[in-house]
Amino acid sequence: MSNVELKLSRSNRIYCPSELLDGKIVIKLSSSISHYGVYLNVNGSVNLQIRGGSAGVIESFYGVLKPITIVKKRIEVRASGKIGSGTTEIPFSVKLRQPGEDNSERYYETFHGANVSTQYLVTVDIMRGYLHKSLSATVEFILESDKADLPERPIAPEMVIFYITQDTQRHPLLPELKTGGFRVTGRMSTHCSLLDPISGELTIESSAVPISSIDMHLLRVESVLLGEKIVTETSLIQTTQIADGDVCRNMTLPIHVILPRLMTCPTVFAGPFSVEFKVTITISFQSEVCKLYTKSDPTTPRLWLAMETLPLELVRTK
CATH class of the missing domain: 2.60.40.640 (Immunoglobulin-like)
Incomplete structure (x- = not known):
């Protein structure tokens, strides 16, 4: 039995671009395995699509446009080697936006719409070569604007x-x-x-x-x-x-x-x-x-x- 799980440090899975995305990789194995590296992938993108029947579009037309990439990182958490049987926990932390990086406007907040969807995913891959299937797990985390970029005073409802x-x-x-x-x-x-x-x-x-x-x-x-x-x-x-x-x-x-x-x-x-x-x-x-x-x-x-x-x-x- 082989099982991999991603556990984020926050139960609500809400993070800001300037914060550390941290947690742990929980690996449960019935017997030890060899691997070629444990990698963590962080991907964020705006997915756009046009559905048939939308205003100004032919009814039969259906189009998925090229996603807008917001963040794409791949980090080696552990070098190649062996993982023993039982439960193994590997901590991780990723900085979504590097200090001094001036592209906060690109980090759109998580949103699940009909034609527009902004989604952030973290995936762990345990590479095992051509003879064995890689072990992986994926979790969605929710991104919100940095508090430093928000108005100092609460807005008055109009x-x-x-x-x-x-x-x-x-x-x-x-x-x-x-x-x-x-x-x-x-x-x-x-x-x-x-x-x-x-x-x-x-x-x-x-x-x-x-x-x-x-x-x-x-x-x-x-x-x-x-x-x-x-x-x-x-x-x-x-x-x-x-x-x-x-x-x-x-x-x-x-x-x-x-x-x-x-x-x-x-x-x-x-x-x-x-x-x-x-x-x-x-x-x-x-x-x-x-x-x-x-x-x-x-x-x-x-x-x-x-x-x-x-x-x-x-x-x-x-």
């Missing part, structure tokens, strides 16, 4: 006032919604820290039609440079229900949405790609028609929906 009525909608509505009318007002933070929730409030001032649900959808807007054109796609990250049922009129409802770590990152505007975010507040009204579209996209305009979309700028703070 609150934006919004209102939703039948006149603000750009899509067709049910006749009873157009004639009876409705009015929803509120305010929400649109410039906030990744460490803080999206906060705000809204009030149903009036509505002739009973309300079914009030939801807030967090969206990512990923843009990729393809040749001379920019392909942009918006996709849903998560949905948070603010209210269920026909809520009381003129009662203030709080908005409190925690951001998912791996699916969000600081808003990025780079040369070959960009990652932005926005939120859509959706008011669903009670209607028999909506029962025919139970599996529809919640952010797609429908006859029984009222919507308001706001841009969201995310930043990393200390």
Whole structure:
């Protein structure tokens, strides 16, 4: 039995570019083996792809673009020799960014998107020659911005006032919604820290039609440079229900949405790609028609929906 495991020093696996990536290689063997070196590989890259159906791209087109390399290191942890049976632990430490290296802007934060994905991996390889399969293990670690590069003071949430009525909608509505009318007002933070929730409030001032649900959808807007054109796609990250049922009129409802770590990152505007975010507040009204579209996209305009979309700028703070 041969087993190799990578254990990082931090259980949350979160590191900054200026910090040491350290841990230990745990090797469990039923019998001793000979090897030609134990190597540690650290790789970080931005992976870009274009999926069929994206705006401005032919439906059948599918393209994976060349990854943008952020960091690529290979270190010999142990020279060739033998590893005895039982459990062997080999400590390691890697400096991701060398002191004085002025390329902090290249170390984008970890992000798992639909078309843009920034990922950092550490892999151990125990080379055993042509007659034996190499032993290896891989672990993903999460990279965040250096605290030294972050603002000294915490940012103040930028609150934006919004209102939703039948006149603000750009899509067709049910006749009873157009004639009876409705009015929803509120305010929400649109410039906030990744460490803080999206906060705000809204009030149903009036509505002739009973309300079914009030939801807030967090969206990512990923843009990729393809040749001379920019392909942009918006996709849903998560949905948070603010209210269920026909809520009381003129009662203030709080908005409190925690951001998912791996699916969000600081808003990025780079040369070959960009990652932005926005939120859509959706008011669903009670209607028999909506029962025919139970599996529809919640952010797609429908006859029984009222919507308001706001841009969201995310930043990393200390």
